[in-house]
Amino acid sequence: MSKTIKETRICVIGLGYVGLPLARLFSTKFPTVGFDLNQSRVDELMSGHDSTREVEDKLLQEAINKHGLKCTTNLEEIKDCNFYVVAVPTPVDENHNPDLTPLVGASTTVGKVIAKGDVVVYESTVYPGVTEDECIPVVEKISGLKFNKDFYAGYSPERINPGDKVHTVEHIMKVTSGSTPEIGAYVNEVYKEVITAGTHLAPSIKVAEAAKVIENSQRDINIAFVNELAKIFNRMGIDTQDVLEAAGTKWNFLPFKPGLVGGHCIGVDPYYLAQCALRHGYNPEIILAGRRMNDGMGEYVAEQVVKLMLKKGIQVLNSKILILGFTFKENCPDVRNTKVIDIYNTLKEYNTKVTIHDPWANAAIAKREYSVDIHNELPTDKYDAIILAVAHNEFKHLNLCALQIDNSIVYDVKAILNTDVYDARL
Ligand SMILES: NC(=O)c1ccc[n+]([C@@H]2O[C@H](COP(=O)([O-])OP(=O)(O)OC[C@H]3O[C@@H](n4cnc5c(N)ncnc54)[C@H](O)[C@@H]3O)[C@@H](O)[C@H]2O)c1
Numbered sequence: 537m538s539k540t541i542k543e544t545r546i547c548v549i550g551l552g553y554v555g556l557p558l559a560r561l562f563s564t565k566f567p568t569v570g571f572d573l574n575q576s577r578v579d580e581l582m583s584g585h586d587s588t589r590e591v592e593d594k595l596l597q598e599a600i601n602k603h604g605l606k607c608t609t610n611l612e613e614i615k616d617c618n619f620y621v622v623a624v625p626t627p628v629d630e631n632h633n634p635d636l637t638p639l640v641g642a643s644t645t646v647g648k649v650i651a652k653g654d655v656v657v658y659e660s661t662v663y664p665g666v667t668e669d670e671c672i673p674v675v676e677k678i679s680g681l682k683f684n685k686d687f688y689a690g691y692s693p694e695r696i697n698p699g700d701k702v703h704t705v706e707h708i709m710k711v712t713s714g715s716t717p718e719i720g721a722y723v724n725e726v727y728k729e730v731i732t733a734g735t736h737l738a739p740s741i742k743v744a745e746a747a748k749v750i751e752n753s754q755r756d757i758n759i760a761f762v763n764e765l766a767k768i769f770n771r772m773g774i775d776t777q778d779v780l781e782a783a784g785t786k787w788n789f790l791p792f793k794p795g796l797v798g799g800h801c802i803g804v805d806p807y808y809l810a811q812c813a814l815r816h817g818y819n820p821e822i823i824l825a826g827r828r829m830n831d832g833m834g835e836y837v838a839e840q841v842v843k844l845m846l847k848k849g850i851q852v853l854n855s856k857i858l859i860l861g862f863t864f865k866e867n868c869p870d871v872r873n874t875k876v877i878d879i880y881n882t883l884k885e886y887n888t889k890v891t892i893h894d895p896w897a898n899a900a901i902a903k904r905e906y907s908v909d910i911h912n913e914l915p916t917d918k919y920d921a922i923i924l925a926v927a928h929n930e931f932k933h934l935n936l937c938a939l940q941i942d943n944s945i946v947y948d949v950k951a952i953l954n955t956d957v958y959d960a961r962l
Contacts, residue, residue, distance in 0.1 A: 539618075539653070539722045541729060547571055547617035547649075549642045551581060551607060553588050553870065554659060554694045555623035557705045560591050562621075563605035565729045570607040571614050571645070581607045587898075589869060590698060615649045619726060620656040622646065622671075623694065627800060632807045632827075634663065636670055643671040647678025650687050655714075657690035657723055661805050663749055663812035664742040667691045668715070689715040690723035691741040693748030698799075699868030709733045713744035749812075752805040753823055758792040759802075760826035763833055766794035766962050770840070777951045777961060794962045795949060796837070796875035796925070797830035798864035803873055834878020837949055837962065841921050842886055844945045844959055850920050855888045858919040858939060861926020862894040862902060862910055866950075869896045876925045877906050891915055895930050914939075921945040927952045 544566050548559035551572040559570040572578050580587060584597040591599075599605040606613065614620075624638040639660055646656050656675060658667045672683050681687050692712045697703050710731045714720030724737040738744040766776040776794060783789045797803045806823050813820040845852050864874040876892070883890050892902075892910050899910040914934075918941045924931055927950040936946055936957055946953070948961035 539655070541566075541722075541725050544619050544726055545569075545617045546619045546621060546726075547614040548621045548623060549614075549645060550622060550624035550638070550660075551577060552623065552625070553590055553698050554696060555621075556581065556586055556588070556596075557590050557696060558621065558623060558659070558694070559605060559607070560595060560599045561705055561730045563599045563603040566619075566726075568603070568605050569614050569617060570605065571611075572607065572609060573641075575609050578607045578609050587869070588698070590696075611645065611648060615651075617649070618651070618654045620646050620650065620654065621659055621692075622656065623659040625800065626660045626662055626804075626808070628804050628807045632810075634666075634808050634811055636662075636666065639666065639671055640674055643674035644678050647675045650675060650679050650681065652681065652686045655688045655690060655719060655723065657692055659692055659694045661693060661748050661752070661801065661808065662745055663808040664746040665812070667741050667745060684715050688719040689741065690719060691744045692723065692727060693744060693751075695748075695751070698870055699865060706730060706732045710735045711738050711744050711747055712736070713738040713741045715741060749805050749809045752802045753809050753826075755792075756797060756802050756806045756830060757822060757826040758790060759795065759797055760829040762792045762794045763829050763962075767836065770960075775961070793951065794833075796833050796864075796878075798873045798875040799870065800864075800872050803827075803830065803875070831875075833962075834875040835882045837923065837925075837947065838879045838882030840960065841883070841923055841945060841947045844947065845921055848943055848945065850943070850945065852886050852888060855920040856917065856941075857883055857888050857890045857921045857923065858915065858917075859890060859892045860894075860922065860924045860931050860934070861928055862892050862897045862908070863926055863928075866927040867896065867929055869898055871897050871902050871905065874906075877908070879923060879925060880906075880908060891917070891919070894926065894928070896928055919944055921947065923947045923949060924953060924958075925949045 546562045546566045546568045548555045549571045551570045562568045585593050622642045624642045627635045629635045695708045696705050710727050712724040712727050712735050714723045724735050728735050769776045784791050810820045810823045862876045863871050894910050897910050902910045946958045948958040951961045
């Protein structure tokens with residue numbers, strides 16, 4: 537089979553944080569259709585607006601009006617494509633086991649439309665083996681076509697960082713791979729057309745899958761280490777940030793900061809790797825220890841705040857506490873798997889009155905997913921304790937004095953406030 541990029545017609549399946557920026561970018565060089573199951577998401581996008589704020593409305597409208605990007609829920613409109621890119625979620629279930637349901641669903645969709653000679657490339661984060669052992673058999677079964685004879689596959693993990701307007705998809709080097717050396721080269725050529733930062737062609741799909749899942753697992757473990765340091769130094773009355781700043785002057789000291797690890801990547805992907813290790817008879821101690829440490833940080837922060845209040849003689853029962861920020865990270869509206877909820881729930885156990893202010897979070901989604909009320913506008917009340925939980929730009933120069941009762945506590949989880957503003961930081 538020999539394919540040329542000139543005849544490539546792309547369909548991106550799953551138009552979320554990953555799929556939409558990719559579809560927009562591909563549309564600048566290739567005929568591109570975006571497919572999603574969610575009709576209201578498709579309607580929103582075709583009206584020229586992206587509620588995830590990953591693609592600016594102007595760019596999205598340009599992609600639609602100038603480059604002909606079409607978003608649809610209709611299978612008929614993607615049948616003509618010959619390069620399918622799958623970017624659907626890869627969550628874990630309540631027992632932290634990988635939930636491949638969306639991937640199987642998207643593979644079923646691909647199976648219905650894929651034709652001889654076509655290629656399907658998976659972008660969703662998985663453990664090594666998911667593409668060839670779990671997804672491809674579904675495509676084969678539904679299409680009746682034979683893998684690596686009638687159709688081909690690739691894997692190219694996504695590395696975007698939501699809310700980051702510098703490291704956007706085209707500016708991040710992309711790992712590519714293919715089910716045969718020839719397909720690997722073709723997949724790599726297609727991505728090279730749009731990724732200005734360049735591409736790295738991995739020797740196999742499994743290598744590319746493994747590369748992505750270890751990137752996020754490494755980050756999780758490094759953050760877990762500094763979270764552990766924060767717990768140790770806090771007991772000793774030493775400021776962790778000062779220690780990290782001093783240690784960071786060594787050329788090979790890694791600049792990680794303590795904090796909450798939420799979202800659906802770093803807090804989830806290590807479980808994919810851990811499950812895969814267990815299936816191969818290996819008990820992944822370090823990976824799971826990192827997960828345990830990071831998953832406990834919300835509760836830890838809340839308990840530190842309660843301790844500080846008690847030390848200052850502030851009555852905890854019925855006290856008013858303000859949490860600044862609810863999203864899983866700064867300058868991004870995504871509240872999935874936010875660990876701020878752990879701070880909130882722990883404080884509620886002490887019968888405190890907790891208010892959450894977040895100018896970015898979608899209040900309706902937060903209410904539906906977590907049963908909490910989010911105030912998008914800054915409250916005018918005064919509080920016994922204020923916890924800065926997310927480093928949104930809006931919080932960097934906030935006048936916290938206006939929100940404080942006399943000797944109230946300010947706890948800076950993100951270490952962004954000046955020393956004269958906070959009582960303690962993580
Ligand atoms: N968000 C990130 O920062 C990020 C970064 C790198 C990698 N990833 C990985 O990329 C993948 C996608 O993540 P995301 O954040 O874009 O997810 P998302 O939830 O923002 O978007 C997924 C989209 O897929 C749609 N969808 C679900 N099942 C579908 C199906 N069967 N067919 C068609 N559409 C379907 C949903 O309606 C949604 O619009 C995940 O594996 C994630 O781990 C995410």
